[in-house]
Amino acid sequence: MIPGAFDYHRPRTLDEAISLLASLGEESRVVAGGHSLIPMMKLRMAVPEHLIDLREVAELRGIAVEGGQITIGAMTTQQEVIGSEELASACPILREAALQIADPQIRSLGTLGGNVANGDPGNDMPAVMQALDAAFVLRGPEGEREVVARAFYEGPFTTALGEGEVLAAIRIAAPAAGHGWAYEKQKRKIGDYATAAAAVLLELEGGTCRKASVALTNVGDTPLHAADAEAALVGSSLDAAAVEAAAAAARAIAEPAEDGRGPRAFRVHLTGVMVARAIEAAKRRAG
Amino acid sequence: MSKMHVKMTVNGSQVEGLAEPRTLLIHFLREQLGLTGPHIGCDTSHCGACTVDLDGKSVKSCTLFVAQANGAEVTTIEGLAAADGSLHPLQEAFREHHGLQCGFCTPGMITRAYRLLQENPTPSDEEIRFGMSGNLCRCTGYQNIVKAIRAAAAEMAAGKEAAE
Ligand SMILES: Cc1cc2nc3c(=O)[nH]c(=O)nc-3n(C[C@H](O)[C@H](O)[C@H](O)COP(=O)(O)OP(=O)(O)OC[C@H]3O[C@@H](n4cnc5c(N)ncnc54)[C@H](O)[C@@H]3O)c2cc1C
Ligand code: FES
Ligand code: FES
Secondary structure: OOOOOOEEEOOOOHHHHHHHHHHHHHHEEEEOOOOOHHHHHHOOOOOOOEEEEOOOOHHHOOEEEEOOEEEEEOOOEHHHHHHOHHHHHHOOHHHHHHOOOOOHHHHHHOEHHHHHHHOOOOOOHHHHHHHOOOEEEEEEOOEEEEEEHHHHEEEOOEEOOOOOOEEEEEEEEOOOOOOEEEEEEEOOOOOOOOOEEEEEEEEEEOOEEEEEEEEEEOOOOOOEEOHHHHHHHOOOOOOHHHHHHHHHHHHHHOOOOOEOOEOHHHHHHHHHHHHHHHHHHHHHHOO | OOOEEEEEEEOOEEEEEEEOOOOEHHHHHHHHOOOOOOOOOOOOOOOOOOEEEEOOEEEEHHHOEOOOOOOOEEEOHHHOOOOOOOOOHHHHHHHHOOOOOOOOOHHHHHHHHHHHHHHOOOOOHHHHHHHOOOOOOOOOOOHHHHHHHHHHHHHHHHHHHHHO
């Protein structure tokens, strides 16, 4: 499969990348790891005339954990996320989720920024970012702005990223010490997108849940922040009734497509199963 | 859209060529450089038959433009044997332990296993299976592939100890 022809650009700085995007116009696209874009180009579902490769933009790399604030450059690869001990201790759900994405070769090039900017409801990191209440730092010709993950996704492959903007970094307030976490994903095989998946973060105090975050992958047009599921958990002891109430709240917002991953009713059911498992796992880890 | 001048280090040698930016690395390697070790299995980033080493990472060369690889250091299966032709311990182990049948997946398997053992020289069987999960084989059932990688890891560790 041969993609359409394009001109290739390799800027060295973010400013250069942004001015290239502005001058080349709407037929230009940035490429990060290429592991969503290139398959689309091979199918000619994407036919950009200019590819702006971000691989040498040093400002887009790097992981910093400082004073409870985590900043991850958009070009950080999944493999780098997995390999970072700093991240694994400050925010372990990131490693857990990254290990469930695709396969080793794809994780060595695929980036965190590409995963969240892509807008495919199958991508795993967007729901994790919604559970973490992360913010995306967007840079464009007009400067910098932040959009929270919970407001970023508008529809399949449609996001708040403006034309001419580049996702520069992801900012996350580190979850409290002692929090519980889990990313539970059901897939048919390694390298498959989720049939349903759930990201859960919990904080407990004396056996009572004082904070809960729940978000869902691939059971809607966008990742879904499950606020009602959270409300079902907060104030409870995470007993069976609370877990089932949260699972029911998640099922209520799931609108999965009917595809090779199964009929709609099955995927809705599975959404509840993933949420329940993720709550149980997060509860075991909290403390 | 004109051709671009690409330069990279492949199996230790400097190579240059003219190619359209959209040329996939696998096509450049196979058709322009004559390195037909890396295979095209699925052409959709799933099977791993096209795996090469790029700047110290395993990548699927069917999902990378030659333009992106410009300036990189690439190792293919052709670059693993020693200059005198003696096989790499992984190649020996795949032969010894019957880690292949038709052989189609083998260059990708071995090239990926090569990087896996750099990252983790003493993997458990489970770590081998997880580390090799981007490579599919339609013949062997994987048992002997795991066995071969385990044997090569032991061989390489012993070789390293002897050298120290
Ligand atoms: C076989 C296979 C299996 C996969 N399985 C999974 C899976 O299980 N889960 C999962 O989440 N993903 C999966 N993926 C997708 C993979 O994780 C991609 O790497 C990821 O979706 C995109 O990241 P990238 O760096 O490759 O981005 P690219 O493909 O380079 O870009 C994707 C899109 O985002 C845009 N973009 C990228 N970076 C930026 C930026 N900094 N600013 C603005 N726009 C940007 C690009 O213009 C493009 O439109 C799979 C891919 C393959 C080929
Ligand atoms: S040919 Fe590249 S992954 Fe199958
Ligand atoms: S040996 Fe035939 S595909 Fe693996």
